[in-house]
Amino acid sequence: MTLPAPACGSARRFGASSHRRGHRPRSRCGVRHVALICPMDSNRDKPMNTAPRVPWWTVFAMTGAGVFMLALFLGPRNDLAVLPRPVADRDVLRVAYVQQLTPDPHVWTFPLPVNNQFILSLWxxxxxxxxxxxxxxxxxxxxxxxxxxxxxxxxxxxxxxxxxxxxxxxxxxxxxxxxxxxxxxxxxxxxxxxxxxxxxxxxxxxxxxxxxxxxxxxxxxxxxxxxxxxxxxxxxxxxxxxxxxxxTTAAVLENKPYRTAPGTLITNGAFRLVQAKAEGYRLALSPHYRDRNTILLSGVEFIRADGAAMARLLVAVGRADLANPPAIGAPAGLPTARCVTEETEMAMSVVSLDLNVARGPLRDVRVRRALALAMNRAGSIAEADADRLVPAYSWVPDMPGRPGLPLMHEDEAEARRLLAEAGYPGGKGFPVLILPVNQRRPNFGYLQVWTERWYRVLGVRTYLAFDPPEKHKLRYTRGEFDVMQGGLMATVPDAGDLLGLFAHPERFDAPHWANPEITRLMAEANRRSGLERLALLERIERSVMEDVPTIPMIFERRRTLLGVEVAGWYADPLGRQAFKRLAITPVEHGEFHAGGPP
Missing domain, CATH: 3.90.76.10 (Dipeptide-binding Protein; Domain 1)
Structure with missing residues (x-):
């Protein structure tokens, strides 16, 4: 679900599943839960199959041959050729991307790194x-x-x-x-x-x-x-x-003549558009940019990939120099001998479970604290996501100038005690929680693991309501839910951009929670700077986490796959790396080296 951004800042609410598209983690028992349909009744009146059985040794041999072929073609290999860099691309950074890109800075709804980097190359x-x-x-x-x-x-x-x-x-x-x-x-x-x-x-x-x-x-x-x-x-x-x-730009962006005449798009960034096709975009250094003599790249090419796995392969074979996000798999597992590196950075975003404090037992802060204490964030993260997702024990992750605060902890015994104190020992008498699931978001895996944890530890059951989009929106509007998966991504490198949401209950409307003191403290923090501001923001975060209108679950560590000839890459928590700061190092004897720009 995409919720309105808070008036207090530019941080943007988002459906957390957008960070996990295609990844459905296993439950703790190691298997995914599936619905089984027994065919017994449908076959009861059919004649028995009297065809001769295949000998067991034949099945064994065929299975072994199949496993061998899979290992041969799907197993580790590095025999794919690395494409030589074209002479025309000697100083061109080539970026493989999956998300749809448009040169219109106002036609996008989510600040993914590749969107940021594309727009900031042009503007x-x-x-x-x-x-x-x-x-x-x-x-x-x-x-x-x-x-x-x-x-x-x-x-x-x-x-x-x-x-x-x-x-x-x-x-x-x-x-x-x-x-x-x-x-x-x-x-x-x-x-x-x-x-x-x-x-x-x-x-x-x-x-x-x-x-x-x-x-x-x-x-x-x-x-x-x-x-x-x-x-x-x-x-x-x-x-x-x-x-x-x-x-001239508004009309050009609306009518899109730049598709055949790129020069019609007038931009003020370090690069200008020189080609726009279905398979991607090509930019060249702007001849009038003020610092053009200090920029080592002659251009940037954005190459459309069908998926993250294809983007990773494009880097592996030398067709691209950068992919974000790369597909799951360590750089050492690439099917070529190309030298690559994987850089990571903590993204300024949080995925949460928002609790509707206006409904039933969730009105009791002891119940909300019990739900938070019962979690096992680290244990819920799928093995495939272990290098990408980070347990969230606060609302604000590590960020420049402000380490994350370990404000929340996990304690099964204390969770059970609080729930019993609230009148629900072992979950007895506790109503089933309703958690709507947007069918457009494949986020069922994590929601299942988290809610199963509540049942195993507290005896609290959760109904995952798979609603069509219209009903999902209606349920949200009417407040007919108990838990809602949510999240927030900052667009300013400041803790207040994430915490400001709590100062505006009209924006933070899923929990139906408000605290006038938080609003007052945020207004005061917005008038301060330096250590005074940081102290006020810490008070706000501690107060919110104590009252638990929401349970922060995971942060994300952003991953970027790079050819080692890309020089000057740097971490940016907002994913706004300026490509004008990068360079392509020279090639020596067919291999790339990781030295600085010439």
Whole structure:
């Protein structure tokens, strides 16, 4: 389920199953649960089969031959040839991707790394964030300053900022881009909600987009008016959604002439579009980008793959240099001798089980705590996902400048004690919990393991309601559920972007939970910075985890498969690696080396 983003920030709610598409973990007994249909009754009146049986030794021999052939063709091998890099691609980074890509910065609903990287290759927002500490850095804007009341922000644009056709990038272009975004029927437009009148325009309460609190003071000065003080707002301007638009771009993105005439798409990033086909996109270094002389790549190619396994194979045979996410399997298991490496980074996202505190026993905090204590997060993670998923014992994962806090623990005995104290010893008298399952999301495996844990430890049963999308939405709207799988992904490298959800009960509506003190503390945190802000955010997180309106279950460690000739790769918790910082190292004697760029 995709829920609206909180007005307090740009973090986006998501259906957690989108992170586990195609992966259904086994239960603890080692087998998946399936429905068995006994054919006895249907065969009762049929004549007995009198055909002679195949001798056991023949079956044994055939089975052995089959196993041998499977081992031969499916087992470890490294005999596939590595394709030589074309001379024209010597300095071209080739990226295998699975998700659908579009050069329209406003036609997407989820900030996956490949989307971020594609858009940020073509477009440049006002700000970039330092991946090591999350602090804002100059990009299209060279400087900024706040008004005394910190409700107005003025940014000075670079005088040498250029579109790929050589025209200057102006403040009017950012106003144009933001007004287009706020008109989009997308939840991600909430990234602008901190801006004055943005939410009212997006909801149709204001028809005039010129009322949006952003204006061009002159060609190179942009002024933004906020609804309330936000200490993280400058960092939020690094979102790939908040890019400028050339005067011709809206029509080009709508009519898509760039498919046959790529030059019609005017962008301001380090690269420009030179080819758009069904099988992918090709970008070349923009001749007018201000720092073009410092960029070592001559271009980027995005290659469409049918699936993660195919993307991994494209890297293995040398057709691509990068795949994210790669298919399951260690780099050593690639079917070629190509030298590759796998880089990982903790994503700023959390998958959770949201508890409807307005229904039945879940009104009792002791029951909610018992459900949280009964979990075995580490034991629930499938072996195939062990290098990708991380048990979540807090709401905010490790992030730059702020390690995760171990706020939640697991204790079966204490869980049983609390449930008995609440009046349900051994689960007796406890009603069946209803957990809706969206049929479009193959997330049944983890939900089954987690809810089975409740039954084994507490005697609490859960009904996994496989509803069609319309009924799923209706059940959610009416609150006719007890547990809902949810999650959140940050789009700002700040703990407040994940915690801000709890300050807005109108956004965090699945649990029907509200705490005015949390709202007050978040407002105070938004007026602070540094250690004062971190201390307030910790108070908020501890308070929420103590009241348990939601149970954080897993974090994700993002994986990227790289050919070792890719130099300059760096971890970014938001998956916004700037390809303009990377390089392709030279090839020596047919092998790649991991040295720095020449």
């Amino acid at each position: 440049e927002p006002l700000i970039e964030c330092d991946p090591e500490n999350g602090q804002p850095q100059a990009a299209a804007a060279v400087s900024w300053r706040w008004s005394e009341d910190r409700l107005s922000l003025e940014l000075r644009l670079r005088a040498d900022g250029r579109w790929c056709n050589g025209e200057p990038v102006t403040a009017h272009d950012f106003v144009r881009g933001w007004r287009r975004l706020i008109r989009q029927n997308l939840d991600c437009a909430a990234v602008l909600f901190p801006v004055k009148n943005a939410e009212a325009i997006h909801r149709g309460e204001l028809a005039d987009t010129s009322a949006l609190g952003v204006e061009a003071v002159d060609d190179f000065t942009l002024r933004i008016q906020l609804n309330a003080v936000r200490s993280t707002f400058v960092a939020e301007l690094a979102d790939p959604l908040l890019v400028p638009l050339h005067a």
